[in-house]
Amino acid sequence: MDRQTLAAYDHDAATFAKDWHAQPAPVDLQETVARFFIRGGTTADIGCGCGREVAWLNANGFPAVGFDASDGLLAEARARYPNLNFAHAELPKLQGIAADAYDNVLCETVIMHLGCAQIGPAVRRLLDIVKPSGVLYLSWRVTDKCDIRDGDGRFYAAFDAALVRTELPDGTPFLDEEVVSASSGKKIHRLVVKKPGLQNRD
Structure with a gap:
């Protein structure tokens, strides 16, 4: 995780949490999850921030735990959703997750x-923590031409979707699209893939 980005989230966690909760509901994300995720299946939200999606997942049949690299954002999540589970984990290694x-x-x-x-390495590790025949939803904000750092100090890498696709060669693609997020209003790319089952693995 970019250190300056992480420092920004830790320093202004309350402001980011307030802003995210004030955004419109991510109905496109919710519809995609409801369509492709295994209902009732154990679920991890990697980069859960202040816990908004973890709360929705648990309320809609996807028992979930949230993981984030920012202790500040985790504190916000625990304060807002004291009955839900949150833990520290950082991409690309996600130490502590089997x-x-x-x-x-x-x-x-x-x-x-x-x-x-x-x-x-982060994409490979995300797929690694998915059970055989399980589902990975992965999205990122699209930055064109070159890397940028915003006014809060957060880093946004510019990269082609092929960089992600090459790390998922054996997954069954369910969705691969570039859209405008219903919540943030930003351009994002999202992929949904099914991990191979045990019968298909060496």
Whole structure:
């Protein structure tokens, strides 16, 4: 995770949490999850921020735990949703999360905060924590032409979707699209893939 980005989230966690909760509901994300995720399956939200999606997942049949690299954002999540589970984990390694641990993994607009050299390992690790025949939802904010850093100091990597696709060669693609997020109003790319089942693995 980019250190300056992480410092920005830690320093202004309350402001980011307030802003995110004030955004329109992410109905497009919710519809995609409801369509492709395994209902009732164990679910991880990687980069859960202040916990908005973790709350929705748990309320809609996807028992979920949230993971984030920002202790500030995790504190906001725990304060807002004291009955839900949150833990620290950082891409690309996601230390402390076992392989084949979750039926569903959600990673919404996180990997663009990584340097390009870390994106491939992060995608491989995200798929690694999905159970065989489980589902990975992965999205990122699209930045054209060159990397940028916004006024808050957050880093946004510019990269082609092929960099992500090459790390998912054996997955069954359910969705691969570039859209405008209903919540943030920003252009994002989203992929949904099914991990191969045990019968298809060496």
